[in-house]
Structure formats: structure tokens, C-alpha cells
Amino acid sequence: MAVRKGRSPLEILIIGGGIGGLCLAQALRQAGLPVTVHERDESPEGRRQGYRLRISPEGEEGLRACLPQPLVDLVVATSNRRESAGLMAYDENLEEQWTPSFDDPRGDRPDRIDAVDRVTLRRILLAGLGDTVRFGSTFERLERTDGGRIAAHFADGTVAECDVLVAADGVNSRVRAQLRPQDKPRDLGVRTVFSRIPRTAAIGAGLPEILRDRFSYVIGTDGHHLGLMPMVFRTRPTEAAARLWPDAGLADAEDYYMSVFNVHRDDLGMAEADFFALSGEELCDFVVKRTAAWHPDLRGIFRHALPEESFAVSLRATHPVQPWEAGPVVPLGDAVHTMPPSGGVGANTAIRDAASLAHALADVASGARELTDGVAGYQQEMVRYATEGVQMSLRIAQWSIKKVDVEAA
Numbered sequence: 185m186a187v188r189k190g191r192s193p194l195e196i197l198i199i200g201g202g203i204g205g206l207c208l209a210q211a212l213r214q215a216g217l218p219v220t221v222h223e224r225d226e227s228p229e230g231r232r233q234g235y236r237l238r239i240s241p242e243g244e245e246g247l248r249a250c251l252p253q254p255l256v257d258l259v260v261a262t263s264n265r266r267e268s269a270g271l272m273a274y275d276e277n278l279e280e281q282w283t284p285s286f287d288d289p290r291g292d293r294p295d296r297i298d299a300v301d302r303v304t305l306r307r308i309l310l311a312g313l314g315d316t317v318r319f320g321s322t323f324e325r326l327e328r329t330d331g332g333r334i335a336a337h338f339a340d341g342t343v344a345e346c347d348v349l350v351a352a353d354g355v356n357s358r359v360r361a362q363l364r365p366q367d368k369p370r371d372l373g374v375r376t377v378f379s380r381i382p383r384t385a386a387i388g389a390g391l392p393e394i395l396r397d398r399f400s401y402v403i404g405t406d407g408h409h410l411g412l413m414p415m416v417f418r419t420r421p422t423e424a425a426a427r428l429w430p431d432a433g434l435a436d437a438e439d440y441y442m443s444v445f446n447v448h449r450d451d452l453g454m455a456e457a458d459f460f461a462l463s464g465e466e467l468c469d470f471v472v473k474r475t476a477a478w479h480p481d482l483r484g485i486f487r488h489a490l491p492e493e494s495f496a497v498s499l500r501a502t503h504p505v506q507p508w509e510a511g512p513v514v515p516l517g518d519a520v521h522t523m524p525p526s527g528g529v530g531a532n533t534a535i536r537d538a539a540s541l542a543h544a545l546a547d548v549a550s551g552a553r554e555l556t557d558g559v560a561g562y563q564q565e566m567v568r569y570a571t572e573g574v575q576m577s578l579r580i581a582q583w584s585i586k587k588v589d590v591e592a593a
Contacts, residue, residue, distance in 0.1 A: 204517035204534030205352035206309035211542030243532030357519035464491035527577030
């Protein structure tokens with residue numbers, strides 16, 4: 185086990201068992217460091233946060249750095265089967281529009297991780313962690329102990345002490361709310377309906393060939409915007425797990441499209457409270473009605489969106505991204521750099537955080553660096569690439585969604 189010279193092992197507590205927090209836990213376990221994850225959800229399926237995740241070159245590099253090789257192989261095996269590359273955009277009549285281009289150094293490498301199913305990835309990230317992850321553990325507050333450690337208090341009355349507490353508890357971070365209440369992410373004015381549409385149903389309803397196997401935007405002249413992203417599993421998750429990690433607990437899912445429908449709050453036609461109170465069925469009906477004048481081949485697919493898999497969120501962004509105090513409380517992911525999904529880099533940035541922070545904490549544990557120095561170095565680099573990610577996401581949001589309060593961010 186890696187230890188600090190002349191000291192006891194560095195104990196690390198992670199608040200939040202999302203993608204970033206679990207990647208960090210995996211990396212720290214591989215480094216031999218004591219770590220516990222506290223997650224408020226009762227189970228891995230506790231929250232709906234979207235379905236398909238694009239994996240960037242940096243995100244893939246981070247996954248490979250954080251996970252043991254069999255889990256990397258499982259991510260590859262269950263990732264999206266790429267049949268067509270690139271991003272395309274159309275108006276509501278399916279007339280092609282200009283799109284930005286992106287270089288990807290991975291090319292057509294056969295083991296490229298192009299995109300993943302979020303639920304499947306989270307299950308893979310939990311593999312092997314066992315009781316390292318405490319579900320149903322809701323963080324309430326922290327305090328410094330007389331011995332210089334951090335004491336985390338939880339809703340069930342328990343208290344856990346650690347040398348380092350990582351705030352990986354997302355856009356509504358309670359850790360950030362206590363320590364840096366001024367750092368709230370800013371509202372971009374856009375309201376999003378996430379939906380999941382079975383691929384067979386969408387194609388059967390007449391989804392055009394040009395939209396079937398690539399990331400597509402439909403940018404309506406009515407101010408509405410749709411992102412449609414395919415998730416076609418390379419291998420059935422249960423089949424891949426049986427071969428690579430039988431205890432991963434993966435469940436099969438049919439191929440699908442992740443649908444992201446955006447509308448500005450000024451165009452909702454109802455009070456925001458009423459919009460967010462809509463059921464999944466009512467949200468699907470909302471999208472069907474808002475696209476009634478679109479191309480017939482587009483209108484048909486929304487009738488196949490799964491109501492139980494549809495929900496609404498507000499788009500927010502952290503700008504500027506700022507470092508926290510270089511000490512034993514360290515931020516990671518959306519807790520420090522919330523960004524809209526338009527750039528497809530939010531989860532990738534959290535994965536990148538996990539790989540970088542794990543490396544820094546391993547150095548601290550070995551005695552190669554002091555804690556403040558390691559945390560400061562991690563945050564300096566994190567602020568740089570996270571700022572780039574936020575700015576890129578805002579630029580794409582402004583291009584594709586049009587009516588977005590970028591200046592407010």
C-alpha cells in the first residue's frame with residue numbers, strides 16, 4: 185500500500201457516486217489508497233441524468249488511466265457501434281445546415297470508445313468496489329476537527345473522518361453550497377426534455393436514413409432544437425460481462441436514440457413550475473405538439489419516446505471556473521465546472537478530473553508532494569481544461585439552440 189513517509193495512509197472520502205466520483209474511486213483503489221464513496225441515491229439507478237454519453241479522446245484516456253484493464257475491455261465491448269462518423273445538422277424540413285467540424289486523433293481505431301450507455305457505464309464503474317460505495321448516504325455538512333482532519337456529517341446521524349474530502353456531488357453540490365455559496369452555476373434560460381426512443385420503433389416510424397447512425401441536430405426555425413444520438417451496443421452487456429467481469433451486474437438494453445429537445449423558458453407557454461411538474465407522458469406530448477409542423481419523418485418518431493424515460497432539466501453553466509482553496513476539500517466534476525450537454529464534454533471532463541486528481545493524491549500519499557501542493561497543481565490544470573470545455577459547450581449551445589442566455593453565464 186502506498187503511504188506517506190512516516191505517516192498513516194491517506195484516507196479519502198468521496199461525496200457523490202456519479203461518473204467522476206466512481207472513476208476516482210477506481211483509480212485510488214488501484215493506487216492502494218483507502219477510499220469510501222458516499223452516494224445519496226438508494227441504488228445505481230437512483231437518478232435519471234440522460235442516457236447516452238459521448239466519450240471524447242480525453243475522456244477515453246481518463247477511463248483507461250482509472251480502470252483496471254478488464255473493465256476497460258468491458259467498456260469497449262459495450263460501447264456504441266460506430267457506423268457513420270461526424271456531426272450533421274438540419275432544419276425542421278430536413279434541409280442540411282452548416283455544422284462545425286471536429287478532429288479526433290483516434291480515427292477508426294477498432295477499440296475506440298465512441299459513446300456509452302450511462303447506466304451500463306455506471307455499473308461497470310461500480311464493479312469490484314463492493315462496500316467502498318455507501319448508497320443511501322446523504323451528505324449534510326462538514327467541519328474541521330481539532331486534529332486537522334475533515335469530519336463529514338450525514339443525514340442518518342453518522343459522521344466519517346478523512347484526510348481528504350472530494351466534492352463530486354454534482355451541479356447541486358452541498359459541499360460547494362457550504363464552502364462557496366457564491367459559485368452557483370448560472371441559468372442559461374434553456375429547458376431540456378430528455379427522452380429515450382427505441383431504435384427499432386424510430387426506424388419503423390420512418391426515421392430518415394441520414395439520421396440513423398450519427399449524432400444529428402435539428403435546428404428549427406421556430407426556435408426549438410433537437411439532438412438525436414444513437415446508442416447501438418457493440419455487444420449485449422450481459423454477454424460482454426459474462427466474458428470479462430461476470431459480477432458486474434450488467435443488464436441488457438435494446439438499442440436506442442437519446443433525444444434532447446430544447447426550448448427557451450420564454451417559449452414554454454406555461455409557468456416554469458407547471459412545466460417541471462409535467463409527467464413523462466405529458467413531456468412526450470409537449471414535444472409532439474411543438475414539432476407538429478416539422479417534417480413528417482421527424483414527427484413520427486417522438487410518438488415512440490418512452491414516457492417513463494422522459495424528464496426535464498434546466499441548462500446551467502459555471503463561468504468562470506475557479507479553483508477552490510488548496511486544502512483537504514477538493515472539487516471534481518459538475519460541482520466545480522457545470523456545463524450544458526451541447527458540447528458533449530461534461531462527463532469527459534469529470535473523468536479527466538478523476539485521473540488527474542488520483543495521480544496527485546498518489547503523489548501526496550507517497551510523500552512526493554505535500555497535500556496543498558498536489559491539490560493546487562491538480563486545480564490549476566483542471567481550471568484550464570474545464571474552462572475550455574465550458575466555453576466550447578457554450579459556443580455550440582449558442583450555434584445550435586440559438587436563443588440561449590450565454591451572456592448571463
